[in-house]
Structures are given as C-alpha cells and as structure tokens.
Amino acid sequence: MARYLLGRIISLLFVLFAVSVITFSLMHAVPGGPFDEGKQRLPDAAKANILRKYGLDQPVWKQYLKYMWAAVHLDFGIPYQMPTETVTSLIRKTWFITFQVGIMTVVLAFGVGLILGTIAAYRRGSWIDTAVTFMSMLGTTLPNFVVALWLILVFAYGLKLLPSGGWNEPNDWLIPGVFSKDWILPVLAYALLPMALVARYTRASMVDAFNSDYVRTARAKGLRDRTILTRHVLKNAAIPMVTALGPIIPDLITGSIFIEAVFRIPGLGKYFVTSTFNRDYPMIMALMFLIAFLWGVTYIVTDVLYAVLDPRVRLGGTMQ
C-alpha cells in the first residue's frame, strides 16, 4: 500500500510538471498581455516598459524556468489583479471562503442526494421515484445562475426572508459565528446540480445492486431489509458511485464564478475566469496547479477507497 501510494504521488508530480508546461506555453501563445490598449495604441517604449515591469520581455523558456524555480520554492509570484498581495496569500484568503461554501455544498448535496436516490431505488416505480427522477432532471438541466437569480427574487426581494447577497455580514448571523443567513441561498443554488447527480447515480447503482444475485440470496436466508440495504446493497452500490461522484468534490470546493458573483461572495471562484480575461499569468499558473493537484489527490483517494470497499481490489501488488 505504501509503495503504491508513493508511486501515485510521484506520478502526480509528473502530471503537475506536464500541466505547468502546457499551461505556460498556451497562455503565452494567446495574444494580449497584462495591459489594456482599449483606447489607443501605446507608444512602443511605453509597452516595452509594461512588459519589462512584469518580466515578460525575456524569452518564454527563460520566463518559464524562472517561474518554476520560484514555484518549487513555493513562491508563486504577485497577481497582476491584486499587486498588494502575493498569489499565495490571495488564494489562501479567498479559498478559505470558497472552501466553506464548497464543504457545505458537498454535505448538502451528498446527504440529500444519497437519501433521495436510496428512497427512489428502494421504491422504484412509485410516485416518489418519479418525483426524484423529475427533480434530478431539473437539477441537471437548470444552470445554477438561473436558480440563483430565482432564489434571490423569491427569498430576498419577494419574501424578504434572506439577504440577496453578501458574506458573513454583521446583521445576517443567525447564530453569531456559527451560522449565517448569507450561506443559505448560495449553498442551495450551488448544491442543486451535484445533488441531482448524486441522487441519479445512487438510484442507478442501487437498482443494479437490488437486482443482483447476492441480494436474492440474502433475502432467501431471511435477512431483514435494513440489514440487506446497509450491509449488501449500499456497500456494493458504493463502488460505481465513488467513481462517478468523487470527482465532483474538487469542482465544488474550488467554487463557481456564477454563484460567487451573484451572491457577492469574495471567494476564489471568480479568479478562474478573470485571470484568463486579464492575462494574469501568475494567477493562471497557480490555479492550474491547484486544480491539477486536487484532481490528482481525488483520484488517488478514490482508488484507495475501492480497496476499502471491495476486498477483491488489491493496490500495488500482483495477486499471489
């Protein structure tokens, strides 16, 4: 197991290296730079000054080596969008907020999704099953920014129950320091799609499990329904679910520009988009590293979970 993990971690490092090369060359191949000539052409000397200020006057390979040398020492540079911070401090600050939204979303989406999917599978063909299927179809087709605007219109402007946006505003604490009204709408809007996905996958894999031979055997030997569900069905259904649903998590904990913009959450999500528009090279690189790292870790964890869930899976060794 340890050897297996070590191998995976080393291969993750290679992935990060490949990501850095690809991202760096792609972003420098796109026209434009950290300057705006929307009005008039800058005199050549003035443009050269801007390029020099950002170290972009050097050949690309030199810039890359310089960047990587600093990155290996955990110095990811200064974001063009916020030169009063470092990339590291900006990501730490904003990701902290995005992470909270993400974790609450994961808990809500997986909690409710699992329950709904389980009920639907257990009662397949019933009205509950139809309702859950319909809701998960709605959840996967409605974009979350539409849901977000609709929630604001209903709960903030219509019913005046919840704030239209903001993050940990002083007046919005329900339980000071523990739970804020500001969290409710964004988490709901954000959780809808993953919740629908979780419900659908849960239903599908559980229906498969319910129809399998070992469930029939379990029933035949007189096990109680609850025991069959928890000991046999859930455990076997978990493997396809882990494969399909695990990768939702890194997505959720890195935020969404739509949710964060609409609900005025000063999080990390917007930087994935604005960094590209503004050609904020240091920020683009750091975010790509972050995403690649999170995905890599997710897949390692998923594979380890297989082994935990299914004794037939052995990691790192050949079958003796």
Added chain:
Amino acid sequence: MSGNRKWIVLSVIVMLSMVISACGPAATPAPPTAAPKAAEPTKAPEPTKAPEPTKAPAPTAAPAPTAAPAATKAPAATAAPAAAASGDTTVFGAKLPADAAPYDQQVWTVACDIKANQITFDFEVQVYQRFCLPDLFQDQLVTLDKDFNVIPNSAEKWEVSPDGLTWTFHLKKGLQWSDGTPVTANDYVATYQYLPDPKHAWDFAWFYAGVLKNWDEIVAGEKPVTELGVKAVDDYTLQFTTKVPWPAFPAMMEFSFLLSKKQMEKYGPMYNSKVETSLSSGPFKLSKIEPGKRIEMVANENYKGMRQPKLQKLIAQYMDTSTTFAAFQNKEIDQLGYEWISPADMDIIQKDPVLKANYFPHFGDFRTDYLVMDTFNKPFNDINVRKAFAKAVDRDAIVKNVLTPIKGMPANAFLMPGFPASDKTGKLKDLQSYDCKAAKDLLAKAGYPDGKGFPKQEMWLRNEAAAWQAVFQAVAASISSCLGIQIEVSNKDYKVYMDALNAKPTKLTFGAISYGMDYLDPSNMLGIWLSSGRHSWKNDQFEKLVKDASSMTGDPAKRNQMFMDAEKIWVDDVGGIFIDHRWLGDLFQPYIKGDCFRKPDSIGISAWHWGNDWCWGDVYVSKDVANAKTYRNK
C-alpha cells in the same frame, strides 16, 4: 415490514430536517411585510426625453488658449468643522437643504462589478484597473461645468506664454490633505514625474505623448524623470512646458489627478489602497476597503476645495451585473449607470413613470460605434468598396428598431453633435447615408456586380454584450442583404481583438468597435485616426490638417474649421463606417436630489454629464428616503 417503514420514515425526517435547516428562517412563520412602494418624488421631474439629434448643443468653445477664467471663489473654509457635524449640518459646518434627510442618512450606495479587475483608486497609477468611486481623493487643476466649459478646480487661474509652449497654473491657497498638511505645487511635480517613469509603466502613457516636453524620451528611458516639462515655480505656481503649442492643454488637465509626494515617498504610489496609508485632498477619504465586498468612504472634513459634499458617506457595494437592477428596485443602491441596464431592464424603465422620470440620458464620453477596415489591402483598399459598404448600412432603421433611440442616435460622422467641431450644417450627412441602389452601383464599379466574387468577410466584435451583438448583427445583415455579400459576425476576446487591431500591419480586416473621448477637444477624437493611431487608414491631407490644428494657437474659430474640414475628408474617404452615437444615462432613486443633474443645462439636457466632478458637492439624499428605504428604518 415495520423495519423497512421505520427506515423510510427516518430518512424522510432527516431529509426534511436538512431542508428546513437549509431554509432557516423560512421555518418560523414571519408574514412577509409588503415592500413599501417607492416614494413618489415630491416634485416629479419632467421625463427627460432623449434630446433630438438636430438640437445640437453649441460647440463649447474649446479651451480658449489664453483665456484665464476668473477664479470661482472657494467657499470660505469654516473653522473647526469636524465638531459641527450633526442633524442638519455637515462636517464642513454647512446647513443641509430644507428637504434633505438627516446627515447620518446622507449615504450614497452604488454598485460595483464583482468581476472587475481593480487595484487602485488613482488614475495616475493605473487607468484601467480602478476601484469603484475612483479619483475622489484629490481635485484636478480644472474640471468641467454643465456645458462642458473648462472651469477652475484646484487651480484658481492659468495662463499660457506668448509662444504657446508654457502653461502656468496658480493653485488655490489653503488646500490641504486630510492630515492637515498643505497641497503644494511640489505634489503636482512629484505626481507628473511619476507618470512617465519607465518603472511605473503607466497604462495611459500615450496621453501626454508628443505633448509634454521630454515625455517620450523619459518613457523610452533616455532621459531622467527630472527632465520632464513640469516644475514648481513656488509652492502655489506650477509650470508645464509642452513640446509643441497645445491649445487643448487645460482641457487635458481634467485628468490632472494629484498624488501626495509625502505618501508616495513613504509608502509607494499605491498608498490609497489601504485605509492606514491613504491620504486625501479631495471631498472624501477612505474609511473601509474590502475588495470584492465593499468600499466605504466618508466626507473629508479637512477638504478645502470647491465641492464640499452634502453626502456624509459613499458605499460601493460589489455585485454581479445580473443582480443590480433588482437591487436598485429593492432600494439597495441609489444610482445605476447605463452599462448596468440590460435591454429588458430598459423596457421596464420606459414603462414605469417613476423610473422613467429618474432616468437621465447624457452624452457620456461622446462615444461613436463604427466599422473599421484594413484600407491598405484588398478588398477595402478600393474606395468604391468602402463607400458601397457605408451606403449599405441602414442606420436609421437599426437605431430605431434594434438599438432604440433611448440608447443612441444614427451617426453620419465621427464627432457626436454637441462635441466641439462636430458637423452642425448636415453637410456630412449625405456622404455615408443609406442608399442601397448607389451602394450596389459602387460595388459593381469596384468589380463585384451583385457581390459576385467578393470574398466572404468575417466581422470581428470586441467582446460585446448581447445587446450590442444584436446591433452589429443588424449592421452585417443590412450590408449583406443589400450587396449580396456573405458576412459572418464573430465576437472575439477583448485582448485578442485589440492585439489584432493594433498590430502594424494590422491583423484585422473588418470589424466593429467604438471610441469615446478622453478630453473635450477634436485633437483627441480625430487624433486617433492619424496614421500612428490604431486604424489602418491614411490620408495625407487629413493628417496635415489634424496635426496643424492640434497645435494651432491664436484663432480658435479657424482651428475649429480645420478640424471640421479634416472630418469631412475622412468621412468622404470612408476611413470608418459610422453607425451610431451612444446616449448613455444614469438611473437615480427619486430621493436622490441635486440641481447638478436634475436642472437642465443650456441646451435643455438634465443629466450628470461627463466631467461634472463638482456634482459631488451638490447631490444629497432627500427626506423621501424614509419611505423608500425599509432597511434603513429598521
């Protein structure tokens, strides 16, 4: 199967409890109180109609070169103002108008784009990355009045030397920073020496290129910043030297935003991005900054300039463009600029009498939308092709049906009626006016009868929003249906577009774009069409006229005429194809008052015009706010 049922009941309870906890207060039955209706303005202003295009305002006498406007006396500084603020009195000791809300309710909230790229409040640091509510921590040397005349701001008067090369500005005495230290000419010298510094790499460096003495050499790193044509004769006398005579210089001083020499030396030029190091000589000072959340500033009690605000506090609330109009309707923000208002929102405004009465259209920056062509290469190097395209655009129909008249008017030339040297005679109208028959003939003359053999064109757009994409789609449709040419419209990334346009030789064959002025003089609007500018079009006669007129002193009328002649040459040679001049506008809450935008200017337009920076000393919140703003009453 009791176990089975128990399990289901349990899971339903868990699910319900999660939903309930997620909905929070929804569980406690609190009857929603109906939102009070927006207070009718006590004296509903006449609905401002978009001014008729023909009723063009008289061109404001472009900055008369030698005229030194008499100083408008700054209000006598009241002693110990800070203590006076209470009830109906401002921190400056001035009484609020009779219908004003109490001083603690003089709060003005605007929306700020949460996706915007912002790093500084100061124009002199980075023009394109400014926070919301920028440039309020200083007074410029000049500002503009309601009729676009240049008026004194921090300078009480100015004069130019007989050779037209040296401008002397006399600063008002007694101006001070928020820490009580005086504002001197040395601050201006330090600010201006910072601008061209190669290490600063200012994003607006083209602005003084070819104007200020030694500017270009300093930007290129060939001379030290101390060689710049600016010096402090004494603490209150500032002298600029230009490379060539430049009559528009005072108008350019609309952008002479000041930085503090002391703070720059101590904390660097971005000192205003932190409350602790921020220093203001303007009407407001920074009190809170949380980028992405909120920015707050309060009246600067040490401010001695001419626009002492009645407002006690300004708030910039970050939000997404998709939510601002709803927020405005919910009275969360007090003013909404044109760029935030979608076509659907505009429909609502037009149908609602209160909203309509409080929407004030204005010239904005005299922005014109137009098509650009690479006139150095085929097929647009042929004047007949360019003219055929120009005459195939049915501007009137497009403005009427797609753009709508509240947002623009058809353009027959580049300078919007009302801009100095704009065409008032209507002589330019026929040069590019819609005439499909003539357009076809011209295209046939160029060798493409009925569009046969004409290469398919891709019309690039510069990252336009949906409403503008529709306008340019209509333009493309107008051209292709008249001429039988295939045109594909393609909306590009902003920087990809600008990179292609600015490349020499250009990488853009055909595209749509807009331009708005930087300062109120034709040397700016026409100057971008010089061959050194961003367009791929050149006409020697035009070039000479614009260059000569730009630096011509002594005869403003003749100078004006030269610009008008130049524009005619260019419209006739189809350097660009003009589509519309934009009407911008602001939507205010009915309780926001101020003669500065509610009373009409000399041509009958009521609006907060571009450059009316003194409005900040004029606007206030009226007592009606008490009925409108529920959350403030809580």
